[in-house]
Amino acid sequence: MLGQLLFRNRKYFLAKAIILGVLALVESAGQRILVLWVLFGNSFWDAVNQFIQKLTGDKDMTDYSKMIALVYIAIHAIAGLLIGIYASRLASRVDGWKKEYGHHFQEPGPAEDETAVPRKKRKGIMKVIFLLIWSILALALIFPNSFFLPSTDAAFILLRSIVLLGAWFFVVKPLCMIAFRKWMNKKGVKYRQDIEQIRLWLPRTRQVFLHSWRISGSQEGIARVRLFSKMLIAGIL
Known part of the structure; x- marks a missing residue:
């Protein structure tokens, strides 16, 4: 939803990509910290402080857990900044990749039959x-x-x-x-068409993934990974 609000128009694309990347990763980091706090309570953070205090020999009680949490969030914010910059550059290359590799996915083959594996009832x-x-x-x-x-x-x-x-x-x-x-x-009736499209896209996405990996077999190592990534993005988008 945040992405839809930010990218309703393509003005200031780089800035919006950075904002989205930073907010998404900071939110992710905050969720993990919140889960730790909900599950373990303040006792967990007190135990972390006491452990580091004994490890460092510090006589004064310092809130190390808060410092760790802030550093953790800051690392995610920096990663979000870098990802936003990379994503903005990636978006400008997608059209070229579609022209170069899109013909491989014009007529996807029939979806492979998947035999449902019966699960044991609990x-x-x-x-x-x-x-x-x-x-x-x-x-x-x-x-x-x-x-x-x-x-x-x-x-x-x-x-x-x-x-x-x-x-x-x-x-x-x-x-x-x-x-x-x-x-x-x-x-269900209102969103039946959207649900049906998603259901049909799932096997196609799997086909694109497998087809991209097979074709990228002409390369080796990092070159194969790069070719696979380009073809996968071109096939899905």
């Missing part, structure tokens, strides 16, 4: 066992004095992460899937 008893274990751990986290569990920070961090992951798999994920199915049933 046994209901295993779900019940996991749910029971998760319920006990959740109660132990809520009422720590009622269970004989270690009172160390490491045990609390581990218990918290297990309970939150279990909450995602046993509670949040099923509810989200139910809501998504209801939304799809209501909006």
Whole structure:
């Protein structure tokens, strides 16, 4: 959505590509830090600070975890800047690659038949066992004095992460899937054409990938990777 807003017109393409790259990677870094904070809580960051303090012999308590997080985000921002510059240059070359390699994908062959591999159904008893274990751990986290569990920070961090992951798999994920199915049933008719196009494009994308790799076999090493990348972009776009 951010890309659509930025590239509604092609003015200042380089600046917009840089903004998109920086924001996308900074958001990605922020999401990872947020996941760590949600799963492990402040105890994790305190443990990191204590570990580095003991490692360096620093007597003053310094917030090393915040420094690490800021450096991590800064690295992603720099990477986003470089990717934005590269993407803007790449966009100017795509038309030439289409003219040079596009004829290889004018008439793609029929999609290969894929035999569905039957998956083993999960046994209901295993779900019940996991749910029971998760319920006990959740109660132990809520009422720590009622269970004989270690009172160390490491045990609390581990218990918290297990309970939150279990909450995602046993509670949040099923509810989200139910809501998504209801939304799809209501909006399916409206977006049926778009969904059908996506469904048809998936096997074609696989064909383009395999075809590009086969043709690039005339080169070796880095030259093959570069040729494969050019053909893949030309075939997909």
